[in-house]
Amino acid sequence: MNIDERIVILDAIPFEVDEADALTALHMAPDAPFADEALALLHEAIPVARPKGVYRLSAVETVDEHTIALDGVRFTSRILRVNLDGLSRAFPFIATCGAELEEWSRSKTDVMQQFWADGIKELALRCAITALGSHLTGRYQPGTRATMNPGSLPDWPLSEQPRLFSLFGDAVERTGVRLSESFLMIPVKSVSGVWFETESGFVNCQLCPRADCPNRRTPYDPHALTDYA
Ligand code: SF4
Numbered sequence: 302m303n304i305d306e307r308i309v310i311l312d313a314i315p316f317e318v319d320e321a322d323a324l325t326a327l328h329m330a331p332d333a334p335f336a337d338e339a340l341a342l343l344h345e346a347i348p349v350a351r352p353k354g355v356y357r358l359s360a361v362e363t364v365d366e367h368t369i370a371l372d373g374v375r376f377t378s379r380i381l382r383v384n385l386d387g388l389s390r391a392f393p394f395i396a397t398c399g400a401e402l403e404e405w406s407r408s409k410t411d412v413m414q415q416f417w418a419d420g421i422k423e424l425a426l427r428c429a430i431t432a433l434g435s436h437l438t439g440r441y442q443p444g445t446r447a448t449m450n451p452g453s454l455p456d457w458p459l460s461e462q463p464r465l466f467s468l469f470g471d472a473v474e475r476t477g478v479r480l481s482e483s484f485l486m487i488p489v490k491s492v493s494g495v496w497f498e499t500e501s502g503f504v505n506c507q508l509c510p511r512a513d514c515p516n517r518r519t520p521y522d523p524h525a526l527t528d529y530a
Contacts, residue, residue: 307358309440310475314432316350316402318343318424327420339417346421350402352429353476355469356394356437356496361385371495374464378457380508381449383529385497392443392496393468395486396433398425400477403488422490430492437496447503450494452484454508456529459484465493 321331323343329336359371363386367379371393385391402425406418437443452459462484466473473479478491486493504519508526511517 305357305470305472308355308469308472309357309433309436310353310355310472311429311432311436312351312353312475314352314354314429316347316352316425316428318347318428323421323424326424327417335413338413342414342417343421346402346405346418346425349405350421350425351399352397352402352425352432353399353478354394354396354429354433355472355476356392356433357468358441359391359393359468361388361391372468374468376457376461376464378449378454378461380454380456380529381495384447384449384499384503385495388497390441390498392437392441392446393465393494394433394437394496395466395469395473395476395478395491395493396426396429397476397478397486397488397491398422398429400488403490419490422488426490426492434496443496443498445499445502446496447499448494448496449503449505450492453505456508462486462493465495 320340324331324336324339327339329339362370363382364370364375367382368375368377369382369385371391402422406415406422409415409418449457451457451461451465462480466480479487481487506517506519507522510521
């Protein structure tokens with residue numbers, strides 16, 4: 302049952318993953334020497350995993366040049382403020398691989414198994430993000446969406462996580478995600494952020510100079526910052 306009709310909790314997301322996709326995510330060829338062992342671990346994880354997530358419809362209000370409010374909760378980020386310019390709604394969210402899979406992975410002591418378990422948790426997180434996004438699309442038909450996440454860019458620091466979490470009230474507990482004292486999410490394979498509608502597109506990575514990031518989705522563009530001056 303949803304706590305608020307604007308809040309949607311998905312806590313029974315099936316962990317559905319294709320073996321070939323899983324091996325690709327684990328950086329293994331199907332005929333790699335340990336592929337069978339990795340797949341055996343995947344099949345051990347599937348019945349354990351309970352990926353989860355929550356999102357909500359939020360009203361956007363511009364406060365000043367560097368501040369926006371979502372349902373009255375203020376966030377300080379010039380880039381978020383500009384990205385949400387002219388929008389009346391946005392969709393904060395939290396997605397996670399689930400505490401069940403996190404606990405399962407802690408039982409693995411073999412280094413190789415720990416590495417694969419990490420990749421499997423990443424796959425479960427992706428399932429949660431996809432399920433939340435599909436639900437949101439079905440309910441609100443938002444068109445093209447982009448995401449900003451606290452902590453991805455210095456402009457919107459991780460210290461804003463508690464404000465983001467406060468938008469969900471008690472619903473956060475249903476996801477099993479909690480914040481550490483340094484505002485990191487536990488389980489680690491969790492993502493929080495704000496989905497917003499955009500015609501021009503936005504990816505955090507275009508504003509992030511970090512070199513050799515394995516998760517980079519688009520090249521760094523130092524000139525893109527001028528759009529947010
Ligand atoms: S380049 Fe890496 S660290 Fe920087 S925003 Fe993208 S994923 Fe995050």
